[in-house]
Amino acid sequence: MKTRAVRLYGKKDLRMEEFELPEIKEDEILVKVVSDSICMSTYKAAILGSDHKRVPSDIAVNPVIVGHEMAGDIVQVGSKWKNDFKPGNKFSMQPALNYKGSMDSPGYSYRYCGGDATYVIMPQEVMELGCLLNYDGKAYYEASLAEPMSCIIGGFHASFHTVMGSYEHKMGIVEGGKLAMLAAAGPMGLGAIDYAMHCDRRPALIVVTDIEQGRLDRARAIFTKEDAKKVGIELIFVNTKDIEDVPAYLRNLTGGTGFDDVFVYSPVKPVVEQGDKILGRDGCLNFFAGPTDTKFSAMFNFYNVHYQSTHTIGTTGGNTNDMIESLRMTEKNIINPAVMVTHVGGLDSAADATIRLTEVPAGKKLIYTNIFMDITAIDEFEEKGKKDPRFKKLSEIAKNNKGLWSLEAEKYLLENWKTK
Structure with missing residues (x-):
């Protein structure tokens, strides 16, 4: 043939x-x-x-x-x-x-x-x-x-949290928790919003950031606040381009507690560092974006790693x-x-x-x-x-x-x- x-x-x-x-x-x-x-x-x-x-x-x-x-x-x-x-x-x-x-x-x-x-x-x-x-x-x-989509799903399954006083790791994002998705108005980010809104471990809050207003407008048209509310989620889109202190702005959206789960969808140093700064206690940062630079690195607050149990993982594929x-x-x-x-x-x-x-x-x-x-x-x-x-x-x-x-x-x- x-x-x-x-x-x-x-x-x-x-x-x-x-x-x-x-x-x-x-x-x-x-x-x-x-x-x-x-x-x-x-x-x-x-x-x-x-x-x-x-x-x-x-x-x-x-x-x-x-x-x-x-x-x-x-x-x-x-x-x-x-x-x-x-x-x-x-x-x-x-x-x-x-x-x-x-x-x-x-x-x-x-x-x-x-x-x-x-x-x-x-x-x-x-x-x-x-x-x-x-x-x-x-x-x-x-x-x-x-x-x-399986790559997206794998990232959600790979995130984990700890139980104070034990060595148990609880796999997956926090159900009813606070989720931030940074640089997430691109294709994989949109797929992730869809999954987060409809999976079996839905967060109560989803904050999606990007610096391109056109992409955010498209995302907002696809995933409306009303649709999110129907499944028990508060959905917020934020253009961080002109915000002077992005971490402070985003943490304020959580009432100051920080986020349980943060996904980073672009291999950009400032975005990764924003993700670190908005983690709450036992917060998990998933570095989903694959860099081409073999020496790519960013600052991570190890004081919080020790005293706030913050942690980071990376996933590629499902x-x-x-x-x-x-x-x-x-x-x-x-x-x-x-x-x-x-x-x-x-x-x-x-x-x-x-x-x-x-x-x-x-x-x-x-x-x-x-x-x-x-x-x-x-x-x-x-x-x-x-x-x-x-x-x-x-x-x-x-x-x-x-x-x-x-x-x-x-x-x-x-x-x-x-x-x-």
Whole structure:
């Protein structure tokens, strides 16, 4: 079977090509990829090439398919897995394999498995580790976004608190507590707001900060104070750009106690230090943002570590259970991963969108691998609709969904855009 895929040959060398897939073995599964969202980790792999720890050294002659936030349909199942997977079922995938100590992962390391493709072969280790997941929802993009949502969920599970007088650690954010999310009006921050409002350990107060008013306005339109109040949460958005003493302002919102949980969504030294200064007793700071600077550091108050039991952790990625939680919550319409999506495009735009990811830093870029379409911001649909009635329709659909991508938009796109 032929597939069309974006493959990595070297640093900044991504090529969309058509080639033949081999017949699957009895322990492999053939799938049709429908959607794949672009991750910053894929950008890093494309920039670094073989210098990336997950990318093989011989990609110049054996290129790998990029992309790992994929979803689609199961097409053919090897005999070993016939009792677990059925052709026609939708799937999602957890790419963090850690198979027998190997760093190999779909989207980085495999010749025939990656998200930016029309058809790929799932190697046996994906199934052996329970990382190919059946998905019962309707929208493919939601299954693609289960992977970044699992990273968010993992951060909430990894936060912890202590019990005075014992050595017990209580895992998770404080239920009914005070939560601050710093630099959190970007895609991962929006997903985190959604999860915090609807998970089983809801805080009583959520304070979200950013320095870009446009991003805050969009966040406020998606997550209203009224919606938060319905689930017992006071939700406050703060533009910290012109506030002289940010920690003092934020602590005042807690009545002076400080926050139980603080998440930092940008690797910026002043933001990290703000997070430290607003921690309350036994407060946990989760440094979620991954820096590229290997010497990145910030000041942390160790007087408070000793006397106030403040502490910090960092999380990167989620595990399979986190991803399953994301899928189940999405299937039940408890969370809406579409809050992260700002751009949509076809496979022909995937390579350039990946290489230029940091130049267009808005939200998630969603690729539909069986169509050709320039990567387009959702808020550009209306303007493009003046020349192309298809974009006019997409604009109308988005406006009816708070400006968000949706199942209706996905169905319309797949029906009206084709490969060339």
